[in-house]
Amino acid sequence: xxxxxxxxxxxxxxxxxxxxxxxxxxxxxxxxxxxxxxxxxxxxxxxxxxxxxxxxxxxxxxxxxxxxxxxxxxxxxxxxxxxxxxxxxxxxxxxxxxxxxxxxxxxxxxxxxxxxxxxxxxxxxxxxxxxxxxxxxxxxxxxxxxxxxxxxxxxxxxxxxxxxxxxxxxxxxxxxxxxxxxxxxxxxxxxxxxxxxxxxxxxxxxxxxxxxxxxxxxxxxxxxxxxxxxxxxxxxxxxxxxxxxxxxxxxxxxxxxxxxxxxxxxxxxxxxxxxxxxxxxxxxxxxxxxxxxxxxxxxxxxxxxxxxxxxxxxxxxxxxxxxxxxxxxxxxxxxxxxxxxxxxxxxxxxxxxxxxxxxxxxxxxxxxxxxxxxxxxxxxxxxxxxxxxxxxxxxxxxxxxxxxxxxxxxxxxxxxxxxxxxxxxxxxxxxxxxxxxxxxxxxxxxxxxxxxxxxxxxxxxxxxxxxxxxxxxxxxxxxxxxxxxxxxxxxxxxxxxxxxxx
Numbered sequence: 329x330x331x332x333x334x335x336x337x338x339x340x341x342x343x344x345x346x347x348x349x350x351x352x353x354x355x356x357x358x359x360x361x362x363x364x365x366x367x368x369x370x371x372x373x374x375x376x377x378x379x380x381x382x383x384x385x386x387x388x389x390x391x392x393x394x395x396x397x398x399x400x401x402x403x404x405x406x407x408x409x410x411x412x413x414x415x416x417x418x419x420x421x422x423x424x425x426x427x428x429x430x431x432x433x434x435x436x437x438x439x440x441x442x443x444x445x446x447x448x449x450x451x452x453x454x455x456x457x458x459x460x461x462x463x464x465x466x467x468x469x470x471x472x473x474x475x476x477x478x479x480x481x482x483x484x485x486x487x488x489x490x491x492x493x494x495x496x497x498x499x500x501x502x503x504x505x506x507x508x509x510x511x512x513x514x515x516x517x518x519x520x521x522x523x524x525x526x527x528x529x530x531x532x533x534x535x536x537x538x539x540x541x542x543x544x545x546x547x548x549x550x551x552x553x554x555x556x557x558x559x560x561x562x563x564x565x566x567x568x569x570x571x572x573x574x575x576x577x578x579x580x581x582x583x584x585x586x587x588x589x590x591x592x593x594x595x596x597x598x599x600x601x602x603x604x605x606x607x608x609x610x611x612x613x614x615x616x617x618x619x620x621x622x623x624x625x626x627x628x629x630x631x632x633x634x635x636x637x638x639x640x641x642x643x644x645x646x647x648x649x650x651x652x653x654x655x656x657x658x659x660x661x662x663x664x665x666x667x668x669x670x671x672x673x674x675x676x677x678x679x680x681x682x683x684x685x686x687x688x689x690x691x692x693x694x695x696x697x698x699x700x701x702x703x704x705x706x707x708x709x710x711x712x713x714x715x716x717x718x719x720x721x722x723x724x725x726x727x728x729x730x731x732x733x734x735x736x737x738x739x740x741x742x743x744x745x746x747x748x749x750x751x752x753x754x755x756x757x758x759x760x761x762x763x764x765x766x767x768x769x770x771x772x773x774x775x776x777x778x779x780x781x782x783x784x785x786x787x788x789x790x791x792x793x794x795x796x797x798x799x800x801x802x803x804x805x806x807x808x809x810x811x812x813x814x815x816x817x818x819x820x821x822x823x824x825x826x827x828x829x830x
Contacts, residue, residue, distance in 0.1 A: 329399040330392065331775045332558070333768030336381060336405045336484050337566060338362065338372075338425060343384040344768035345392060348781050350792040354391035355765060356384045363422065368429040371422040374411045374484070378491050382552070389553050400559040401492070401544070402775030404569035404767040405484040407505045410460045412467065412478030417490035421474055424463045429687060431462035434469070438462060441523065449601045450517060452612035452621075453507040456685055460506035465524065479530070485563065486532040492560045493542035496532040501564030503534045504613040511599050511614070511621075537564045537616035538777040538785055561778030564616040567591050567624060569770030572616050574737055574761045575793035577786045579620070580730040584750065584758075585766075586740025589681070590630035590713060592720060594729050596621040604727035608683035610720070616774060617786050623729055625720035626681035629691075629713065631739050633675050637709055641702060661745055664707045666805075668812050671695040671704050673712035674819050676827075681716070683723050684820065690827040694819065710746050711809075714753045715816040721754055734758045735795075737766045747797075752805035753813065762794040 330353060335342040339362060344355040358380035363371045389396055408426035411419045424430075435455050438447060444455040453459050460483065468475045482490070483506070486498040503509045503516070508531070510517040516528050535541070543557040563569055571583050571593045582594040599612050599621050611624045634657065638646065642660050649656040676689040693708065721731060734756050740746055741760050751758045763769055773785050773792075782788035 329397050329781075331772040331779075331781070332385070332388070332398055332401040333569075333765065333770065333772035333775065334381065334385070334401055334403050334488070335566060335569070335765070335768045335771065336377065336403065336488065338406045338427065341377065341381050341384055342765070342768055343381070343388040344765045344772065345388050345398070346769060346772045348776060350769060352765060354388045355768070356388040356391075358384045362425060362427070366430075370425040370428040372409065372425055374419040374423045374487060377484070378488065381488065382548075386552050396554050397556045398554055398558040399781060400561050400775035400779035402538075402561045402771035402773070402778070403485050403488060403563035404566045404771040405488070405502065405563070407483075407502060407565045407567075408458050408460050408463075409484055410463050410481055411487060412474055413480050413482050413487065413490075414477075415479045417482070417487065417494075417496065419487070420478060421471070423484075424467075426458045428463065429457040431457045431466050434462035434465040437465065442520075445603065445606055447507065448606040450510050450512060450519070451507045452504060452511045452599055452601060454606055454609040454611060454685070456609065461508050461520065464508075464526065468524065480532065481530060482532060489541055489560055489562070492544050492548060494545065495542050497535055497539070497541045497562060498532040499537045499539075499562040499564045499616065500534050501537050501568050501614045501616045505565055505611070509534070511601070511612070535562045536618065537562050538774040540778045559775070559779050561775045563771040563774050565613070566767045567593050568613075568616045568622055569774070570737060570767040571595070571622060571770065572773055572785070572789050573763055573766035573768070573770035574735045575789050576735065577617050577620070577789055580732045581735065582731050582733065583735045583737060584717065584740070586630050586736070586738040588630055588632045590627040590717065590740070592625040592717065594623045594724055594731055596623055596729065600727055600729055602727055604723065605729075608720075608723045608727070609685045610682055610724065610727070616770065617789070623724060625683075625724070627675070627713065627716050627720075628678045628681045629675040633677055633709055633713065636677065637706065641705070657743070660706055661710070661743065664703055664745065668808055669704045669707040669711055671700060671708040672812070672816055672819060673705075673708040674823065675709065675712045675716060676820075680820070682720055686824065688828045689820065689824060690830060692819065692823055692827075710749055711753070711812070712816070714746075714749050715813055717750065718754050718813060719817070721756070731756060736760050737763065747799045748802070751799040751801045753809045755801045755806050757801070758799040759795045760797040762796045
């Protein structure tokens with residue numbers, strides 16, 4: 329039998345089918361849009377996402393040779409997005425996504441009522457527009473008819489589980505990213521729900537990740553071309569599933585995921601709810617692995633900044649790469665100097681992530697002279713992104729979070745130059761796992777645990793992990809970059825007020 333890891337992100341979904349030892353059998357993706365009806369808003373047609381999820385599943389199943397029997401399906405989903413649904417689980421308005429920033433006023437109300445420190449110490453989530461709580465508060469205040477009509481308010485995990493089984497259910501992992509979940513009492517917060525006037529029954533029941541909720545509906549099994557009715561199992565937040573997929577099962581292990589954005593996840597033995605992390609806007613929530621937690625940092629730019637540089641400044645390299653059949657990034661970053669760039673780049677091209685969460689911050693390039701080259705600019709981008717990484721890692725350490733290894737996944741894990749740069753700037757060993765679908769595999773591991781294929785999901789994650797490369801910090805380079813980092817740390821404070829006026 330096979331396992332399916334269903335990864336449902338902000339702009340696309342992926343259905344990946346694995347054998348029990350982690351071998352990828354097939355992987356099929358679909359893309360979908362994000363609607364921007366007003367400045368700062370970000371919404372999505374969840375019913376269309378469900379349709380495209382089914383398309384991906386059908387195509388992935390069609391690639392199975394022989395009998396198409398799947399033991400279980402696990403879900404890895406984008407966080408914080410919320411949608412009101414009717415009694416049949418059908419969305420009655422578009423989902424409001426995590427990236428939506430309309431809820432500044434609601435956050436001010438929450439700060440006034442509870443205090444940002446109290447909210448963080450109970451829920452692990454800093455005050456921010458990303459959270460589900462202020463989005464629900466906005467719905468109640470600005471769309472009262474929708475608020476009253478909705479049977480439940482779901483995130484993508486419980487929305488899809490209800491579609492597949494008829495039963496709404498959410499993982500403890502994803503629930504703990506909503507700012508509605510009390511980490512200390514381990515349940516939906518009575519204090520918050522009572523203040524909002526939100527009955528607990530209008531949220532889904534919470535289960536540990538890897539819990540069996542039910543079987544896929546018979547009519548869906550027929551539509552998807554399966555020979556049996558797979559179990560549907562709770563999964564969790566996509567970054568947490570990715571962390572499980574690369575074996576982050578012990579405190580001190582961490583993951584840097586470099587895609588469109590760059591995210592760090594660090595494993596904790598207990599919630600880190602101290603003032604240092606709260607002031608740094610670092611979220612703390614339940615891991616999908618049992619009895620563990622995660623601290624998460626975020627840089628909005630990540631690989632998106634590299635794509636911008638490629639598209640705006642590197643048309644020659646793009647054309648040449650097409651002719652010789654290479655990746656344009658290999659030409660752009662292929663022969664950079666080993667020395668730090670003479671330029672300093674602040675990578676806040678879409679505002680800052682942690683620790684500032686300043687949506688008004690902007691990118692900057694400092695140190696330009698007539699001697700500056702495009703290669704200097706290219707290296708400054710990699711360095712600037714990695715200096716941001718170091719700022720967050722140092723903040724985590726200051727907050728008492730142990731970090732002894734970074735496991736790199738995503739597009740950034742394909743660049744040897746950037747991997748060594750991460751090791752040299754952060755002074756932490758960087759390891760590269762042999763996994764191409766970390767979040768999907770994490771969801772599949774949870775599916776296998778629910779189905780009884782794995783007796784221990786933590787052990788299964790460790791047993792199937794293969795590290796293919798390690799990058800150790802170079803002592804000489806560590807010293808050179810430490811000196812540049814001292815300068816970099818001054819850039820944001822100097823420019824923050826100016827950028828607010830641009």
